[in-house]
Amino acid sequence: MPALSNDALHRAFQHANDYLGDLHNRPVGATASLDQLRSRLDMALPREGVGADQVIADLIAATEGGHLGSTGGRFFAWVIGGSITSALAADWLTSTWDQNAALHACGPAASVVEEVAGAWLKEIFGLPSECSFAFTSGCQLAHFTALAAARHALLRQAGWDVDSDGLFGAPSIQVIVNEHRHGSVDRALRFLGFGARTLAPLPANDAGQITPEALNSALSNNRTPTIVVLNAADLNMGSFDDFERLIPMAKSAGAWVHVDGAFGLFARASRAKSHYLAGVERADSWAADGHKWLNVPFDNGMVFVRDAAMHRAAMTLNVSYLAANALARDQIDWNPEWSRRGRGFAVYAALRELGREGLEQLIDRTCNLAQAIVEGIGALPDVEVVWRPLLNQGLLRFRDPRGGVDDRAHDARTRAVIDAINATGEAFFSSTVFRGRLVMRVSVVNWRTCQDDVERTVAVADRVLQALR
Ligand SMILES: *Cc1c(COP(=O)(O)O)cnc(C)c1O
Numbered sequence: 001m002p003a004l005s006n007d008a009l010h011r012a013f014q015h016a017n018d019y020l021g022d023l024h025n026r027p028v029g030a031t032a033s034l035d036q037l038r039s040r041l042d043m044a045l046p047r048e049g050v051g052a053d054q055v056i057a058d059l060i061a062a063t064e065g066g067h068l069g070s071t072g073g074r075f076f077a078w079v080i081g082g083s084i085t086s087a088l089a090a091d092w093l094t095s096t097w098d099q100n101a102a103l104h105a106c107g108p109a110a111s112v113v114e115e116v117a118g119a120w121l122k123e124i125f126g127l128p129s130e131c132s133f134a135f136t137s138g139c140q141l142a143h144f145t146a147l148a149a150a151r152h153a154l155l156r157q158a159g160w161d162v163d164s165d166g167l168f169g170a171p172s173i174q175v176i177v178n179e180h181r182h183g184s185v186d187r188a189l190r191f192l193g194f195g196a197r198t199l200a201p202l203p204a205n206d207a208g209q210i211t212p213e214a215l216n217s218a219l220s221n222n223r224t225p226t227i228v229v230l231n232a233a234d235l236n237m238g239s240f241d242d243f244e245r246l247i248p249m250a251k252s253a254g255a256w257v258h259v260d261g262a263f264g265l266f267a268r269a270s271r272a273k274s275h276y277l278a279g280v281e282r283a284d285s286w287a288a289d290g291h292k293w294l295n296v297p298f299d300n301g302m303v304f305v306r307d308a309a310m311h312r313a314a315m316t317l318n319v320s321y322l323a324a325n326a327l328a329r330d331q332i333d334w335n336p337e338w339s340r341r342g343r344g345f346a347v348y349a350a351l352r353e354l355g356r357e358g359l360e361q362l363i364d365r366t367c368n369l370a371q372a373i374v375e376g377i378g379a380l381p382d383v384e385v386v387w388r389p390l391l392n393q394g395l396l397r398f399r400d401p402r403g404g405v406d407d408r409a410h411d412a413r414t415r416a417v418i419d420a421i422n423a424t425g426e427a428f429f430s431s432t433v434f435r436g437r438l439v440m441r442v443s444v445v446n447w448r449t450c451q452d453d454v455e456r457t458v459a460v461a462d463r464v465l466q467a468l469r
Pocket residue numbers: 079137138139140141182184185233234235260261262263289301
């Protein structure tokens with residue numbers, strides 16, 4: 001029989017402390033190969049178990065070198081946050097308490113902490129206080145939740161009850177999106193029964209934004225119910241659609257406006273950056289992530305819907321054994337999941353530890369550091385600054401001095417430089433194809449990143465470029 005093992009818990013705690021304390025010196029990339037990890041972890045399903053402490057000791061040993069240092073300060077790939085201390089500790093407690101946060105009855109504190117965290121986030125984002133909300137596994141499921149509410153509302157207006165009658169034979173809905181949308185929007189729509197052909201991507205201008213002219217003509221060309229999805233910071237440029245102009249235009253055409261603010265919505269907390277979000281509060285729904293810029297451990301997403309009744313109608317269910325407390329908030333009424341983790345604890349902890357000021361400083365600092373990395377590396381020979389961060393995302397390209405006008409040579413050089421930097425273990429970057437050319441992404445979201453990390457990163461890029469020359 002499994003036993004409570006303080007040894008196992010102590011070992012996990014000790015390892016966590018050692019791991020975090022040593023982040024600064026550890027290689028940022030993984031050092032264990034696929035074969036190594038498989039040979040260390042793979043074994044025949046054991047017939048007899050072993051003690052918990054042994055399991056944890058072996059797990060730590062077998063995965064050594066198999067973790068990316070994304071919780072550290074020199075990880076700049078994708079958009080991946082770290083964990084601020086109180087959020088990490090609250091996350092440990094979330095597992096310890098192990099509440100099923102589907103219903104207030106299954107976890108009263110888990111339910112109430114979400115109420116409070118949801119209200120705080122509305123205040124930070126400047127969203128109407130009557131908005132409903134839910135904490136999901138991430139932004140994609142936040143999109144899913146919001147777009148289910150949109151689908152419910154638009155079809156109801158068209159005289160169709162999607163919950164009773166389903167989608168077969170339903171009026172079609174058109175979805176207008178920015179060409180630079182995140183793939184999670186397409187995926188959420190796919191799960192909701194929108195085929196790829198219902199998406200109308202609009203070309204973006206040089207700043208990554210949909211133009212009012214393009215939106216206007218897309219809206220006036222079609223008479224079908226419409227959802228417009230706008231970007232609050234896209235992945236490559238961190239660019240924001242022009243909410244002040246686009247949202248009223250879409251609303252007057254009767255469209256539902258949804259905003260992908262996975263990380264960008266948090267720029268509202270910064271007085272220096274919040275102008276990018278002017279007018280965003282006029283949308284109908286918003287999706288964001290806690291596990292990116294808020295630096296809450298995975299997984300943590302959040303969704304807000306102006307018309308709470310539509311949100312609830314799209315998610316709720318009436319099952320007799322769910323003993324609802326009419327005064328309390330049951331998360332199942334707002335979330336797509338049934339059983340779920342108490343995601344509010346870590347968000348609540350993070351917001352308390354940071355406060356408004358700490359959050360603003362986190363946003364401003366990471367934006368400044370992203371700029372410093374782009375400028376520092378961009379000043380080295382044969383480096384092209386493709387996108388200078390307005391927010392916390394920048395793009396760099398490494399030119400092969402012998403490459404001339406051959407884009408493939410510069411693509412190959414860019415690939416080689418990224419791989420060489422990552423191989424040093426000093427810093428870690430990812431790439432993307434931007435306007436047909438390979439570029440290195442510079443994404444700074446981690447609370448730990450500091451000026452010293454910037455200097456170490458620019459220095460390693462310099463060494464790599466010299467070695468390649
Ligand atoms: C990360 C991201 C998403 C997807 O979020 P998940 O939490 O991975 O589901 C959506 N949109 C943008 C802009 C993102 O950066």
